[in-house]
Amino acid sequence: MSTAATKSPSKIPTDKLLRLYKQMVAIRLFEERVNDLYTRALMPGLAHLYIGEEAIAVGVCEALRTDDYITSTHRGHGHCLAKGASPDLMFAELLGKEAGYCKGKGGSMHIADPATGNLGANAIVGGSAGIATGAAYASKYLKQDRVAVCFFGEGALGQGLLYEELNLAQLWKLPVIFVCENNGYNEYTHFSESTAGDVSARADAFGMANETADGQNVREVFAVASKYIERARKGEGPAFLQFKTYRYHGHHVGDIARAYYRPKAEEQEWVTQRDPITLHGQWLMDNGVADRAVLDKVQADLIAEMDAAVEFAVNSPYPDPSKVDQDIYA
Amino acid sequence: MPELATAVRELTFGEAIKEAIAEEMRRDPRVVLMGEDVAEAGTTFKVLVGLVDEFGKERIIDTPISEAGFTGLGVGAAMAGMRPIVDIMFGDFLMIIMDQVANQAAKIHYMSGGKWKVPLVIRATMGATRRSAAQHSQSLHAWPSHIPGLKVVVPSTPYDAKGLFKAAVREDNPVVIFEHKISYRKVKGHVPDEDYIIPLGVADVKREGTDITLIALSSMVQVALGAAKMLEEVGISAEVVDPRTTWPLDEKTLVESVKKTSRCIVIDEGYFRYGITGELASLIQEQAFFDLDGPVRRLGAMHVPIPFSPSLEDVTVPSERQVFDLARQMCNK
Numbered sequence: 257m258s259t260a261a262t263k264s265p266s267k268i269p270t271d272k273l274l275r276l277y278k279q280m281v282a283i284r285l286f287e288e289r290v291n292d293l294y295t296r297a298l299m300p301g302l303a304h305l306y307i308g309e310e311a312i313a314v315g316v317c318e319a320l321r322t323d324d325y326i327t328s329t330h331r332g333h334g335h336c337l338a339k340g341a342s343p344d345l346m347f348a349e350l351l352g353k354e355a356g357y358c359k360g361k362g363g364s365m366h367i368a369d370p371a372t373g374n375l376g377a378n379a380i381v382g383g384s385a386g387i388a389t390g391a392a393y394a395s396k397y398l399k400q401d402r403v404a405v406c407f408f409g410e411g412a413l414g415q416g417l418l419y420e421e422l423n424l425a426q427l428w429k430l431p432v433i434f435v436c437e438n439n440g441y442n443e444y445t446h447f448s449e450s451t452a453g454d455v456s457a458r459a460d461a462f463g464m465a466n467e468t469a470d471g472q473n474v475r476e477v478f479a480v481a482s483k484y485i486e487r488a489r490k491g492e493g494p495a496f497l498q499f500k501t502y503r504y505h506g507h508h509v510g511d512i513a514r515a516y517y518r519p520k521a522e523e524q525e526w527v528t529q530r531d532p533i534t535l536h537g538q539w540l541m542d543n544g545v546a547d548r549a550v551l552d553k554v555q556a557d558l559i560a561e562m563d564a565a566v567e568f569a570v571n572s573p574y575p576d577p578s579k580v581d582q583d584i585y586a
Numbered sequence: 587m588p589e590l591a592t593a594v595r596e597l598t599f600g601e602a603i604k605e606a607i608a609e610e611m612r613r614d615p616r617v618v619l620m621g622e623d624v625a626e627a628g629t630t631f632k633v634l635v636g637l638v639d640e641f642g643k644e645r646i647i648d649t650p651i652s653e654a655g656f657t658g659l660g661v662g663a664a665m666a667g668m669r670p671i672v673d674i675m676f677g678d679f680l681m682i683i684m685d686q687v688a689n690q691a692a693k694i695h696y697m698s699g700g701k702w703k704v705p706l707v708i709r710a711t712m713g714a715t716r717r718s719a720a721q722h723s724q725s726l727h728a729w730p731s732h733i734p735g736l737k738v739v740v741p742s743t744p745y746d747a748k749g750l751f752k753a754a755v756r757e758d759n760p761v762v763i764f765e766h767k768i769s770y771r772k773v774k775g776h777v778p779d780e781d782y783i784i785p786l787g788v789a790d791v792k793r794e795g796t797d798i799t800l801i802a803l804s805s806m807v808q809v810a811l812g813a814a815k816m817l818e819e820v821g822i823s824a825e826v827v828d829p830r831t832t833w834p835l836d837e838k839t840l841v842e843s844v845k846k847t848s849r850c851i852v853i854d855e856g857y858f859r860y861g862i863t864g865e866l867a868s869l870i871q872e873q874a875f876f877d878l879d880g881p882v883r884r885l886g887a888m889h890v891p892i893p894f895s896p897s898l899e900d901v902t903v904p905s906e907r908q909v910f911d912l913a914r915q916m917c918n919k
């Protein structure tokens with residue numbers, strides 16, 4: 257509908273603007289519950305929270321189709337949710353339950369879901385660059401118009417495989433988008449201490465289209481991602497996108513005392529000034545797309561959904577030990 | 587096998603592999619082959635010369651020198667509906683692609699709870715005595731054999747190579763196939779015209795015997811057969827059993843042979859220490875202990891980096907003579 261009442265204040269349609277908000281809130285609420293489950297010792301393994309970076313997964317995945325592909329990282333819950341995963345099956349996987357996406361065999365760092373094009377989160381830094389590029393290759397060879405997105409943190413810039421894939425992708429004009437989520441830190445080290453030169457210059461070196469944008473502005477992420485995804489879909493080749501962002505929590509949930517590697521004031525600044533959900537919510541209100549009541553309702557509905565999902569996961573059974581040697585071979 | 591009206595067709599080991607790839611590519615358009623210099627050059631070993639003429643550069647694909655890069659790409663392409671064959675040239679380069687093989691390809695099916703499949707074939711080579719020195723001569727089939735989720739093929743004859751390769755392409759799991767470089771031209775044998783596959787995980791008795799079992803893989807099958815001939819002359823009847831795949835492993839055929847003969851030597855071109863021979867010997871001791879006349883013995887590559895000089899290199903690989911001497915000693919003849 258293009259009546260005056262529903263006319264969007266940006267090029268992005270109104271319903272999409274609201275969906276961007278909703279999806280970010282969903283991830284935030286999901287991750288808050290992960291934090292809670294983890295600190296209550298209900299979740300085994302490690303939990304790398306995506307809180308603070310939601311605009312990237314959401315902005316990018318909202319520009320994708322369900323049959324497009326993604327690969328994700330150890331900090332992958334946001335990507336999986338943004339691509340369409342169900343919170344209940346995700347929580348179940350995080351808790352190691354039979355009902356989980358991977359029957360409890362993958363866990364937090366390995367959520368995979370063919371139904372939503374999720375080729376899998378990966379616990380090897382940079383380890384999925386080949387998989388994403390290969391899916392893009394298959395899409396091109398099989399004359400499908402599916403695009404693959406490879407999410408990775410700036411830490412992966414230290415991995416050689418990434419450069420092999422950038423070269424192959426550009427050489428063969430593959431529909432793959434490399435999305436560098438630059439949250440400033442490789443674990444407990446500022447990326448400037450591990451990364452020589454300019455990040456986007458790496459893409460320039462391969463002649464690859466690239467852009468750097470604000471990862472806290474979901475509309476900007478969506479616009480930039482849409483542009484390069486559609487370009488790739490038309491067969492015009494890959495792109496390298498860098499989004500500047502910040503993770504609010506520790507590298508993983510147990511990383512509490514962080515002052516030795518990043519100042520509290522820096523954390524405070526991002527949390528209070530640059531929060532993607534607050535910023536987008538404010539923008540929606542300022543531009544008359546939604547009022548506070550609408551946003552509150554979005555949040556309240558999601559809280560109910562997430563709490564139900566947690567309950568489902570907590571109450572579902574662990575896999576029977578007899579399943580341990582199933583699924584090794586197809 | 588039924589009597590053949592026509593003359594028996596002989597192919598080299600290399601020709602058999604090329605034929606397997608060509609047939610599978612004709613059968614299934616999702617099969618592509620990629621690697622360095624595989625198209626016009628037909629690989630460094632010239633094994634695939636001519637394939638690009640039939641299938642074009644879209645399907646016989648020259649890659650940059652990026653083994654990890656194109657292997658990873660192969661993993662993703664396999665997941666997304668293709669059946670790629672990636673060619674890493676020298677088995678020694680397995681280390682370069684090992685993350686993509688062991689941490690990615692091998693584990694994706696399991697980690698995804700059985701949802702994703704990786705129907706990928708990785709071509710590698712093995713074998714010393716080409717004077718190629720320590721980085722181009724190793725037989726590293728024990729490495730992927732160690733990893734759950736992979737299947738590993740080590741063919742010894744043209745017939746086996748063709749049938750096993752075709753089975754590998756039709757597999758829904760990642761398969762690493764080790765082709766013995768020296769065998770490409772040197773080993774010839776009967777390969778029928780008609781389509782056939784050899785299922786992975788079925789051992790083959792290459793020669794029947796009653797006094798001792800020689801379990802041998804890949805290049806060592808020829809060595810064992812040569813030794814068996816020498817043994818026959820001194821009145822020892824040796825059985826030669828070729829597992830053909832290290833995983834899945836046809837334990838039954840190996841164990842039954844040893845139960846029959848009561849003696850066993852395991853012979854492999856991989857490094858002697860912590861490798862295939864140790865694994866197979868322990869299997870035999872566990873499952874045929876009370877039928878054994880004495881300990882299972884092993885012969886493998888010496889535990890040294892493979893040297894360049896012929897006089898040094900030749901002593902690193904088990905020989906017919908070594909097998910003969912050891913078997914004779916074990917049989918007290």
Ligand SMILES: Cc1ncc(C[n+]2csc(CCOP(=O)(O)OP(=O)(O)O)c2C)c(N)n1
Nearest residue numbers: 331379380381409410411412439441442443
């Ligand atoms: C190849 C590899 N090396 C090291 C690690 C250990 N590790 C896990 S996360 C991480 C930091 C990754 O930083 P980045 O890529 O920027 O992602 P972020 O955690 O900031 O999201 C490291 C070093 C690993 N998982 N894989």
